[in-house]
Amino acid sequence: MNAIQQAMKQASDIIIGGYKAACQKGLLPEAEVSAPVIETPKDPKNGDYASSFAMQSARVLRVAPIKTAQAICENADLEGTMFSSIEFAAPGFINLRLGHGWFEQVLENIAEEGENYGRTTLDEPKKIMVEFVSANPTGPMHMGNARGGVLGDTLAEVLSRAGHKVSREFYVNDAGNQIDKFAHSIEARFMQQIFGEDAFQFPEDGYHGEDIKVLARDYIAEHGDSLKDACEDERLNALAQFGLSRNIPKMQADLKRYGIVYDNWFFESELHKGYVEETVNMLGEKGFLYEKEGALWLKTSEILRKNLLAAGKTEEQIEKLELKDDVLRRSNGFYTYFAADIAYHRNKLAERGYDIAINIWGADHHGHVARLQGALDALGLDGTHRLEIVLMQLVRLMSGGEVVRMSKRTGKAISLSDLLDEIPVDSARYFFNSRVSDTTLDFDLDLAVRQDSENPVYYVQYAHARCKSILKALEQDGIGTKPEKADLSLLTEPAELELIRELSKLPEEIRLAAEARDPSRINRYAASCATAFHHFYASCRIKDSATAELRDARIHLVNCVAQVIANSLSALGVTAPDHM
Numbered sequence: 001m002n003a004i005q006q007a008m009k010q011a012s013d014i015i016i017g018g019y020k021a022a023c024q025k026g027l028l029p030e031a032e033v034s035a036p037v038i039e040t041p042k043d044p045k046n047g048d049y050a051s052s053f054a055m056q057s058a059r060v061l062r063v064a065p066i067k068t069a070q071a072i073c074e075n076a077d078l079e080g081t082m083f084s085s086i087e088f089a090a091p092g093f094i095n096l097r098l099g100h101g102w103f104e105q106v107l108e109n110i111a112e113e114g115e116n117y118g119r120t121t122l123d124e125p126k127k128i129m130v131e132f133v134s135a136n137p138t139g140p141m142h143m144g145n146a147r148g149g150v151l152g153d154t155l156a157e158v159l160s161r162a163g164h165k166v167s168r169e170f171y172v173n174d175a176g177n178q179i180d181k182f183a184h185s186i187e188a189r190f191m192q193q194i195f196g197e198d199a200f201q202f203p204e205d206g207y208h209g210e211d212i213k214v215l216a217r218d219y220i221a222e223h224g225d226s227l228k229d230a231c232e233d234e235r236l237n238a239l240a241q242f243g244l245s246r247n248i249p250k251m252q253a254d255l256k257r258y259g260i261v262y263d264n265w266f267f268e269s270e271l272h273k274g275y276v277e278e279t280v281n282m283l284g285e286k287g288f289l290y291e292k293e294g295a296l297w298l299k300t301s302e303i304l305r306k307n308l309l310a311a312g313k314t315e316e317q318i319e320k321l322e323l324k325d326d327v328l329r330r331s332n333g334f335y336t337y338f339a340a341d342i343a344y345h346r347n348k349l350a351e352r353g354y355d356i357a358i359n360i361w362g363a364d365h366h367g368h369v370a371r372l373q374g375a376l377d378a379l380g381l382d383g384t385h386r387l388e389i390v391l392m393q394l395v396r397l398m399s400g401g402e403v404v405r406m407s408k409r410t411g412k413a414i415s416l417s418d419l420l421d422e423i424p425v426d427s428a429r430y431f432f433n434s435r436v437s438d439t440t441l442d443f444d445l446d447l448a449v450r451q452d453s454e455n456p457v458y459y460v461q462y463a464h465a466r467c468k469s470i471l472k473a474l475e476q477d478g479i480g481t482k483p484e485k486a487d488l489s490l491l492t493e494p495a496e497l498e499l500i501r502e503l504s505k506l507p508e509e510i511r512l513a514a515e516a517r518d519p520s521r522i523n524r525y526a527a528s529c530a531t532a533f534h535h536f537y538a539s540c541r542i543k544d545s546a547t548a549e550l551r552d553a554r555i556h557l558v559n560c561v562a563q564v565i566a567n568s569l570s571a572l573g574v575t576a577p578d579h580m
Contacts, residue, residue, distance in 0.1 A: 001109045002120060002507035003102065008038040010081055011049045011096050018076030018086070019053075019068075027071040031060045036094075047087065047095035048501075054092035065092025103497060104488040106504045110560040118506040118567050122163030129348055130156040132360035133255070134171040137247045138182040139209055140415035141254060143395045144362055147441060149416070150432040150573065151392060152360040153260045154519035157571050162514035167263045167354075170255075171344065174244055175268045176337055181206060183240035187232075189216035190239060194225050215243045254417050259425060259573040271343045276335045279343035279379070280328050288378045294331030298338075301325050303374040307384060326371060338368075342375045349381045358388045358517065363438070366391055390517050392437045399445045423448045426574045430457035433572060434523045451580070456527055460565065461577055463530035466537065467562035468578040474543060474555065482559065483552040490553045495532075495539040499557065502532040503564045510571065519572075526568040533561045 015036045022028040036053035054068035061068060069088035076086045084099035110117050132152020135145045153168065160166040173179070185207040191200035193216055206212075219227075219242050227235045248265075255261070280296065283289050288299045301323035308318050328339040348357045361368075369389045376383025397404040397414060405413065419428060427448040434456065435441045453459045471481040491500070505525060513521040542558065545551035566576035 001113070002511065003106050003109065003504040004508040005511075007049060007082060007098065007102065011038045011051065011083070012036045014076050014078065014081060014083065014086065014096065015051055015053050015072055015094055018072035018074075021075035021077070022071040025075065027075070028063060028068060029061055031057070033057045033060055041095070046089070046093070047085075048098045049096045051094045051096075052092065053094060054088075058092070066090055068092060069094050100489055100492070103491065103500045106500055107488055107491075107556060107560050110503060110563055111556070114563060115567065115570075117563060118510050118571070119161045120163040120507060120511060125164045126355040127165045127353065128159055128356045128358060129167045129169055129352075129354045130159070130358045130360070131169045131171055131348075132156075133260075134173070135251065136173050136178050137244055137251060138178055138207055139211055139247070140417060141251060142413060142415055143397065143419070143443075144392070146258075146416045146419060146428065147395050147432045148360045148362070148392055149255060149258055149260050150429045151390070151437055151519065154429075154433050154522070154572055155358070155360070155390070155514075155517060157573070158510050158513045158519050158522065161510045161571060164514070168261075169264045169266055170262045172248065172265055172267045175272055176340070179240055179244075180236075182243055183236040185212045186215050186219070186239040186243050187236055189213045190219060190227065190235075193217060193220060194228050215239075215246060218242075218246065254420075257420055257425065258416065259429060266344070268340055268344070271340050271347070272335070275347065276340050276343040279346050280335065280339055283328070283342075283375070283378055286378060286380075289328070295327050296329035298326045298328050298375060298378075300371055300374060303378050304370055307370070307374055307377060338371070338375075341372060342379075345372065345376055345383070345387060346379055346381065349376065349383075349386055350379075354386075356386055356388060358390060360390050360392060360437075363391045363393050365389075388517065390437050393440045395432070395441045395443055397443050397445060404445065426461070427455070427457050429573050430460075430523065433520055436518055436520055456523070457574060458580070460526045460530045460569065461575070462580055463533045464562055464565040464569070464576045465578060465580040467533070467558050467565070470537075470542060470558055471555070471562075477543070479543070479551075479555075481555055483555060486552040486556040487549050488553050488556065490547075490550045491557060493540055495536040496554075496557065499532045499536045499561065502529045503560055505529075506564055506568060522568055522571050526565065526572070529561070529565055529568065533565075536561075 012035060016033075019028060019033065023030045033053075034056060036051045037056065038049050038051050041047060041050045054065040054072065057068060058065050066088065069092045072094060073086045073088045078084070078086060082099055082102040082105070083096045085097045087095045087097075089095060113119075130152050132155075133141070133145050133149050135141050141149075156166050156168050181203070184203050188200055188202040188206060189212050192202070193213075202208075216239075219239060223242075227238055230238070252265075280289070283298060284296075288303065290297050290299065304321075304323050305318055308321075309315075326338050327336050328342075329335050345357060348354050369391075373383035373387050376387055397419075423445060431443050431448055432441065447455055448457075449455075451458055453462070474481050491497070506529075509521050509525040513519050536557075540554060542551060542554045545554055562576075569576045
């Protein structure tokens with residue numbers, strides 16, 4: 001249950017009810033008024049919820065806001081609601097205070113829903129695909145993949161918990177120039193290991209990593225040197241397939257170690273079995289292609305210009321963008337990566353029927369967003385609205401206050417595997433999801449391994465462990481930690497009520513995180529919840545409460561805190577330890 005949404009809806013209904021009652025008494029004029037905007041006041045002295053409805057309606061009603069607010073408050077009916085009072089304040093605010101029954105209901109819902117607390121069921125869920133990482137399978141995954149991995153995985157999780165039908169997908173780029181370069185790189189190392197370093201020239205633009213030498217060596221160990229006499233195409237294809245057969249399982253293993261398991265691995269090579277050609281032909285049938293110098297071009301500038309005009313841009317503004325068309329098929333007959341990308345996203349939206357496709361991309365791909373959305377628009381797939389791109393800024397690894405670019409172990413750029421050898425998975429996942437995606441992230445390696453309250457993931461996990469240790473100590477003293485019917489009306493201390501307010505927020509935070517495509521909200525919420533618990537623990541005795549009834553009510557509260565923190569960490573793919 002989303003207690004906050006329920007309270008806000010009921011607050012709106014109360015205000016409208018008060019307005020209509022005042023109209024019937026002739027205190028206010030009848031008019032078509034907008035639904036009240038309900039907000040949470042910054043100062044809790046002004047109530048739990050507030051509305052500027054009287055000021056919103058001043059122009060329509062032609063009544064001083066303070067008089068409107070007064071009339072509504074004096075005629076509002078709180079009987080049977082979760083609110084205990086409604087008041088007005090200058091210049092026309094309407095403030096409502098929750099009754100204690102609401103706080104009790106929050107705790108009862110948490111206890112009843114357990115691991116499902118925070119999840120929502122929608123009447124019309126969207127079918128959503130989140131595609132993320134999708135690293136070239138030509139080498140180890142790097143820091144951008146580490147951030148994109150946890151961002152995509154956590155976004156998929158909050159979307160699912162918000163009630164949508166979600167799939168996680170990895171797009172394997174097993175075709176095109178990078179695979180050709182990959183094959184030539186392995187070939188060079190293969191031939192060098194057989195005939196000597198100077199016997200075969202390594203391509204200038206090849207992959208120079210040690211992993212390429214290992215792949216060549218492993219191929220020889222398994223299959224011998226028979227490929228040395230094969231034709232080049234046969235040799236390149238065999239080595240490329242061998243390299244992919246080693247690299248893709250390694251990627252899958254690294255991602256699984258990172259807590260990421262995909263619903264589907266989609267191979268680009270499947271698109272080149274006629275689907276790319278079919279997609280390009282469809283664009284031609286719709287009049288969006290032309291030939292020039294033997295190549296086939298998409299009228300990208302025409303498509304984007306139309307979209308920009310529809311979005312309210314002027315011709316002058318559009319002119320400054322210097323829009324350009326894109327090649328879909330080169331003069332040599334090969335389709336470009338962009339053509340394959342259009343086909344892939346057509347497959348998502350048209351063939352597999354996703355309502356929304358969300359991609360996690362590096363910020364350096366920002367120029368590609370409108371082009372791809374426009375191409376899907378040209379296909380009649382409403383790419384402007386159905387394809388969403390979450391752009392992600394770079395990560396800087398920090399240690400001792402300085403940027404770290406190389407692995408101490410390998411002397412090379414730090415890979416995801418290197419990182420997970422150095423720090424716990426929980427720290428990696430929590431830290432990489434701690435900032436909004438469009439901001440640069442400084443990842444402090446020293447802080448990530450610290451076991452104190454300065455480390456944010458430790459701070460939250462410790463709150464859960466403290467809950468569990470409190471309950472365990474009580475059990476050792478012979479005190480039941482799952483009272484059948486605790487009297488929750490006894491929880492009236494400010495620290496108790498503030499903690500319950502925090503616990504009530506999880507369903508709403510998940511909803512907002514999903515809506516904003518910003519799973520870092522859950523990090524901030526988990527930390528806020530932990531802070532509220534630590535404050536409660538410092539303010540309120542549990543075992544030595546004034547009465548056994550109050551003690552049992554507080555035990556119930558501690559159980560609820562443990563559940564909510566565990567659910568929050570679970571949404572982040574982070575464990576909730578019972579002891580630390």
